[in-house]
Amino acid sequence: MLGMIGGLQYQARAAARAAGFTFVGIILVLIGSGFLSAALWMVIEVDYGAITATALIGGLYVLLAGLCFLFANIRPRVRVPVAPVAGVPSPSPSPFAAIAEGFAIGMQAGRAARTPKD
Template sequence: MFGIVDSLRQDARAAARTAALASAGVLLGIVGLGFLTVALWMFIVIVSTPLTAATVIGALYSGVALILLAIASSRRSRVTTDPAPAAAPPPPPPAAPFVQMAEGFAMGMQAGRAARSRRD
């Protein structure tokens, strides 16, 4: 009983740590994006006018948004809504890589013996 509780506590701590690090990463990414936007604005204003800077930065953000929306919509179309047939058996669990390698070796040995016996 205590093992289950300890396992749940460790899982909760790991999930909390992951959520905290992901939140900090997103927040720092947004702050960094803000600074990069201001730096791009300053650079374009030095080279051109504020109107050009606003147009370039707006077009950049709009382009990234359209690309992300296109990626999101393409993934949604791949999802199938047809339920699996009720009589279909569940797929077998994947074997360990070493077991798969041993099975492949054994199948190769059998194929070689069969080929040799056909030749004789």
């Protein structure tokens, strides 16, 4: 039960982080679109000057928004500790380990059957 709660907390944190970056990205896209629209209007009306600066600022905001969208999709590589469930044996890591364990148990049973019991 403890592991499930930890997993839910991790998912909630990841979703909140993604939502936050997405919200900031949307705001930056809106700001960038405003600057780019103003820059396009100025380019059409006048040739060069302050227009280049406005276009660069708008481009910068759109670039920052794109980075925020990329960061929203990055999941941190954090392992959530999961408490072992009592009473349930953990599964063998590989089929070879199960075969080796079965062989060892059989060897012990054979030796116990051969030796006389006093």
